[in-house]
Amino acid sequence: MKLSQTLLGIDFKNPTVLASGIWGITAASWRRAAKCGVGAVTTKSLWLHEHKGHRNPTIISTDHWTLNAVGVPDAGVEKAREEIGSFNKNKPVPLIANIIAESVENYAKTAERILELKPDLLEVNISCPNIEDEFGRPFACSVGDASAVTKAVKAVSGKTPVFIKLSPNVDSIAAIAIACAKAGADGFTVINTAGPGMAIDLKSRMPILANKVGGISGPAIKPLAVRCIADVYKATEGKLPIIGTGGVFTGEDAIELMLAGATLIGIGTALADRGENVFKLVCDEMADWGKKNGVKDMKELIGGMHRELQKKS
Numbered sequence: 001m002k003l004s005q006t007l008l009g010i011d012f013k014n015p016t017v018l019a020s021g022i023w024g025i026t027a028a029s030w031r032r033a034a035k036c037g038v039g040a041v042t043t044k045s046l047w048l049h050e051h052k053g054h055r056n057p058t059i060i061s062t063d064h065w066t067l068n069a070v071g072v073p074d075a076g077v078e079k080a081r082e083e084i085g086s087f088n089k090n091k092p093v094p095l096i097a098n099i100i101a102e103s104v105e106n107y108a109k110t111a112e113r114i115l116e117l118k119p120d121l122l123e124v125n126i127s128c129p130n131i132e133d134e135f136g137r138p139f140a141c142s143v144g145d146a147s148a149v150t151k152a153v154k155a156v157s158g159k160t161p162v163f164i165k166l167s168p169n170v171d172s173i174a175a176i177a178i179a180c181a182k183a184g185a186d187g188f189t190v191i192n193t194a195g196p197g198m199a200i201d202l203k204s205r206m207p208i209l210a211n212k213v214g215g216i217s218g219p220a221i222k223p224l225a226v227r228c229i230a231d232v233y234k235a236t237e238g239k240l241p242i243i244g245t246g247g248v249f250t251g252e253d254a255i256e257l258m259l260a261g262a263t264l265i266g267i268g269t270a271l272a273d274r275g276e277n278v279f280k281l282v283c284d285e286m287a288d289w290g291k292k293n294g295v296k297d298m299k300e301l302i303g304g305m306h307r308e309l310q311k312k313s
């Protein structure tokens with residue numbers, strides 16, 4: 001099964017994408033992911049100025065889910081300039097720069113500064129669920145806020161495609177997606193972490209995370225990701241590409257997200273569980289599945305569930 005594709009003028013040798021926040025912000029870690037077979041890498045969320053994250057403990061994992069309240073720490077644009085600059089010198093795979101800010105104005109400013117570094121694609125994180133104490137409800141939770149951020153970033157983004165990273169923690173992800181599409185979004189990343197959730201230590205009777213709550217990722221959120229991708233794909237009539245992200249561990253998980261409407265597949269939590277070869281493993285499993293099921297090009301799978309539903313209606 002063919003796994004490569006050209007999307008918005010960018011060549012992806014396979015659909016796997018290193019999800020934001022998982023492997024630091026260094027050129028060395030992106031190069032390592034590329035060596036391990038990833039199709040594209042995403043930076044962790046980049047702020048205009050240094051932003052301190054939350055106190056430890058910030059992560060707890062089980063076989064079924066991970067809770068994280070890292071709190072989006074980042075050294076700011078100057079550090080990003082060094083790392084992205086170094087990666088660009090001999091870039092093995094496309095680079096997606098993920099940005100975050102506390103105001104619409106600063107989303108535009110951060111985008112402008114980061115775009116000077118010529119990423120292949122800009123991903124706008126409006127959906128982190130574990131910094132509400134600092135900044136209030138994420139922009140992804142309101143049609144007006146999500147649309148305003150999209151418009152502001154699109155006003156400065158020129159030819160670089162802008163993907164908006166959406167939250168599952170909303171009444172209607174379809175309504176948010178439609179608003180962002182009208183404001184000019186070129187695509188979406190669906191989803192950021194869910195919740196937030198909480199885990200309590202039985203002995204101390206205290207929350208395990210210092211921040212008390214954290215975003216939920218890993219296998220437990222895959223059905224949520226599949227539903228959200230399907231909603232966004234349907235709402236935008238399959239016209240805008242989606243980086244489907246959430247609980248992907250295997251090739252079959254990736255195929256399921258594609259049937260819901262994903263064009264590329266973000267992988268985060270699975271990196272800790274299956275190890276750094278997870279990208280190659282997922283691609284090999286996808287290719288095996290394609291062989292067994294007579295699918296020659298992975299593109300046939302994108303949005304496949306919607307076409308089956310239509311046939312039956």
Ligand SMILES: Cc1cc2nc3c(=O)[nH]c(=O)nc-3n(C[C@H](O)[C@H](O)[C@H](O)COP(=O)(O)O)c2cc1C
Pocket residue numbers: 019020021022044045059066068070072098125165191192193216217218219221245246247248266267268269270
């Ligand atoms: C430890 C950790 C840190 C993360 N940091 C970011 C981040 O900085 N920016 C962002 O947009 N998403 C961040 N995420 C969310 C992931 O990119 C992804 O959307 C989410 O974890 C769901 O995918 P998964 O189940 O494959 O991990 C983070 C997730 C984890 C587990």
